[in-house]
């Protein structure tokens with residue numbers, strides 16, 4: 337592989353992506369460090385990096401996300417130890433996501449994060465993916481900007497420590513997800529995100545503590561939402577709602593199902609969700625930024641995206 341880099345970003349030339357491929361990322365990082373595909377034996381080490389960063393994903397989340405494209409998930413290995421992780425998930429060829437970019441705190445600022453990112457970009461471009469997105473932490477944003485990623489819109493992680501003494505919104509029209517809802521859920525998600533994500537939605541449904549749909553007149557779905565377990569807090573999302581009534585009913589009923597702290601990542605453009613979060617006693621935990629590399633031809637509609645699925649998958 338040939339890597340050219342300039343101040344505007346990077347240009348990768350070469351064919352990549354074979355599962356067995358291994359190469360040293362030098363000269364971009366310490367020459368003793370190599371990347372390889374994520375293997376079944378890496379989950380424990382990867383989860384230690386997740387723990388060190390204080391992130392919320394469970395081992396089941398790691399397994400669910402890696403299963404979406406095992407050949408597109410990578411680890412950096414230093415001296416025989418997993419020193420960093422990065423995963424990709426492709427939603428067809430129009431859009432792919434990069435997530436779980438984590439570097440061992442004792443091995444930071446040695447080019448490992450950058451090397452892993454370049455490896456992901458190389459893999460996705462070899463596949464022919466047209467647009468790559470990610471949700472960046474302030475620490476990651478600096479790195480991604482240097483690689484040419486552009487700002488799309490801001491996100492805020494909201495959190496609630498204890499259940500608020502607020503009655504759940506009226507549950508009229510809200511019911512548990514059923515198999516027959518899969519197609520309508522996929523369509524709503526596609527309207528919000530811009531591309532179809534059937535495999536992601538299937539996995540989320542399988543792992544959810546609760547999955548709800550909101551029906552409007554004529555039994556048409558106006559929205560859906562999931563709540564799942566996390567390490568530090570339950571996670572509210574994804575939630576997609578075409579109407580304010582559906583959004584409020586879904587969120588109220590999903591929150592009524594947990595006594596634990598809750599994290600909720602809300603896109604800036606979905607103002608109705610931020611207003612509701614405040615009303616329900618949520619406070620800001622940390623800002624994130626949605627970024628893209630390549631033409632953003634299918635931006636979806638973040639105004640109906642009341643909660644993302646995870647910063648690692650969008």
Ligand SMILES: CC(C)(COP(=O)(O)OP(=O)(O)OC[C@H]1O[C@@H](n2cnc3c(N)ncnc32)[C@H](O)[C@@H]1OP(=O)(O)O)[C@@H](O)C(=O)NCCC(=O)NCCS
Pocket residue numbers: 389437438439440443444445446447448449450451471472473475476477478479482
């Ligand atoms: C963000 C993270 C992955 C960076 O990994 P890393 O191996 O230390 O990064 P690198 O050494 O490859 O640095 C890449 C570039 O970003 C810059 N950079 C990295 N972290 C930075 C920070 N916190 N502040 C400012 N610049 C930073 C480096 O200066 C470097 O720039 P250069 O290539 O022009 O010298 C790592 O800090 C981390 O795991 N953080 C916690 C988890 C996280 O926030 N992940 C990002 C999710 S979006």
